[in-house]
Amino acid sequence: MNVVLAVKQYVSKMIEESGPGMKVLLMDKETTSIVSMVYTQSEILQKEVYLFERIDSTNRETMKHLKAICFLRPTKENVEFLIQELHRPKYGLLFVYFSNVISKSDIKSLAEADEQEVVSEVQEFYGDFIAVSPHVFSLNLLGCAQGRNWNPALLARTTQGLTAVLLSLKKCPMIRYQLSSDMAKRLAESVKQIITKEYELFEFRRTEVPPLLLILDRSDDAITPLLNQWTYQAMVHELLGINNNRIDLSRVPGISKDLKEVVLSAENDEFYTNNMYLNFGEIGTNIKNLMEDFQKKKPKGQQKLESISDMKAFVENYPQFKKMSGTVSKHVTVVGELSRLVSEHHLMEVSEVEQELACQTDHSNALQNVRKLLHDPKVLDLDAVRLVMLYALRYERHSNSSLSSLMEALARRGVSEKYKRLVSAVVEYGGKRIRGSDFVTPKDAVALTKQFFKGLKGIENVYTQHQPLLQDTLDQLIKGKLKDSQYPYLGPNTLRDRPQDIVVFIIGGGTYEEAQTVYNLNRTSPGVRIVLGGTTIHNTKSRGSVGSNLISETQGRPFKPHF
Structure with missing residues (x-):
């Protein structure tokens, strides 16, 4: 079960079926995002697709x-x-592929227009979602309720x-x-209705x-989107924001033009593949190793190209060196900005108190x-x-005077x-009256706090005590409990047997902490394959819309393709 591979295969098949020769890829706003998540521009160019256009553009030649x-969504x-x-x-020719089921009446209208x-060709290829990683997908939807x-x-x-x-x-x-x-019940019934209607x-x-x-x-778990995270992918999304794999660094002090995005x-x-689920301390060590490796491979300043073989070796190695140079510059910049934000806004102190609120029971402290x-x-x-x-x-049932004093602060x-209105909104959204379950605390919090957060100067690992409710839910599901x-x-x-292929979907959006949970379960549960999806993937700003639509700037953010 690999959602990235599924969409890539659809795109590859479209291009193959059109045959040899120069092609244009005509998309809409959403399918542009869908394709750009699984293919880079250079990869598409290698398949003889030389132009990318939007169907709604008024100035196409x-x-x-x-x-x-x-490749279009089947909208009116x-x-x-x-x-x-x-x-x-x-x-000259049109090969039409819809990303979902299209009505017979719309097909008839298109046939009549094709004078x-x-x-x-007209086909349905079901790449109608954002494939974030092999086991994670999103619909990029906010404000569903x-x-x-x-x-x-x-x-x-x-x-x-x-x-x-x-x-x-x-x-x-x-x-x-x-x-x-x-x-959840309405969505389940709606999906079942489609499966029944389109049974073939x-x-x-x-x-x-x-x-x-x-x-x-x-x-059922409004806590998880409200916590700072300390793994690479989650930190980038929390502090910088990941929008269809793109990171906006234009506000980074002293940023060079080619690294603004x-x-x-x-x-x-x-490097990102190998480090996205590692903690921040480990990332610092690995960045250092990456830079040292880069320095060893860097061509010497006074390197002389005295023979044909020297020139040939340089030409062969230069593209790899150039790519590595870009990788080093990018990750050094990203990690450097993460470090600056963590330090400048006291995020380690904030995170420690967050974890205490999520996992401990000492109200006074x-x-x-x-x-x-x-x-x-x-x-x-x-x-x-x-x-x-x-x-x-966390302390919804304690005296209102304590909360009032915090609101005054x-x-x-x-x-x-x-x-400030977000405080009452989040309780209304995910408070005790609404939750089907209570807070999830670590199975052995004492043991966890004795671990050390590698690379952070021996500080006790109080930053990763919390486990999302999804961890316990999937654990119980896999065990049949x-x-x-x-x-x-x-x-x-x-289902009488142990489930094997599981698609989990979270209405209201998932998080990269939950994506890591699913990644780890896939690694440690032989025979079980899990894919996680959500209406969106939350970060620092969008989580303000958990339970409300008060932070209007998080609504309807524009999609940006790779190319």
Whole structure:
């Protein structure tokens, strides 16, 4: 089960089916993001695709000598754009691929518009999601709920995205959902309805143990998105933001022009692949080793090219050296900026109190530590609010006077009303009244705190005590102990055997901490393959929208492709 490979195979097949010759890839806003997550521009160019265009662009040139590969979402808007294209074709031939199921009426409309018979192919290829890594996908959707109910349009989009994942992985699953969430039940029923309606598409070879789709709700664990993380991928997303594998470094002090935006992709960056789940201390050590290795391979300044063999060796080695130079510059810059932000905003101190709030039960000490950080001018307002949000969730049933005093401290800091309202919003969203389960604490917190955070000067590992609720949920599922009373099956059939292929989907979004949890479970659970998906992947800003839509700047962020 590899969602990146699934989308790559779709794109490769599109290009192969169009035959030899120069081609243009015609996409919409979303499919541009989908393709750019799995292929770089240089890789696509090697397949004779020389031009990338948007179907909604008004200034595309007529190039009859080119074939056009159209990869589009099956929306009414895209169908209309395609009809306009067919009335006045700009390309010699059109190979049309929709990323999901398209209605027969839309196919009929396209056939009637193709008076010049330029359409050579129409197919459905189900790459209708963002493949973040082999075991993680996202739909890049925020604000899915209206109160505690689905936004109807986003329920439909989520259903399409999730069924596309199942079709691309060739899975017709049994479905379980979180009983405490009406949204989870609605999505489960919506997916089941599509599977029933399009039963011919889901007629895959039966396996001895049927695959399983588990639908969860973010409100059952509002804690995890509120915590700072200390692994490379999670830290980058928390502190800098990962948007379709792209990192905006334009605000980094003294940044060079060519590093203002960089790409971190596990598919094309070996250092990132090997380090994305390592902790920050280990990253520092590995960056040092990378730089030392680079220095050894760096051509000497006075190197003389006296013979043909010297020249040949230089030409052969230079591209590899150039690539390594870019890798070193990129990661040194990223890690350097992470270090600066951690130090400047006292994030280690903030993280220690976060972990204490999430995992310990000493109310008096926690309250004192939160108050102390609220008076620290180096702590960002959003981090200060987040500490109060965690306190409000963790000690919801304690005296209101303590929370009131923390809210007063936020007011004295000059924190905006928009941010302060997040405290009550997160309790309304994921408080005790809503949660189907209680907080998850480490199985052996004492043992964990005796470990040392490598590379951080012997500081006790208080930064990684927390385990997301997903860890326990999947552990129980794999062991066959997940309670049907809390996570019922949709329909009369139940799974009697140990599950093997599991797709987990979190309404309200996942996190990179949970992605790491799934990565580790896949490594340590022989015979079990898990893919994690969510409506989005949260970071420092977007987690402010957990339980509310108050941070408007996180809504509808633009997609940016690799190319």
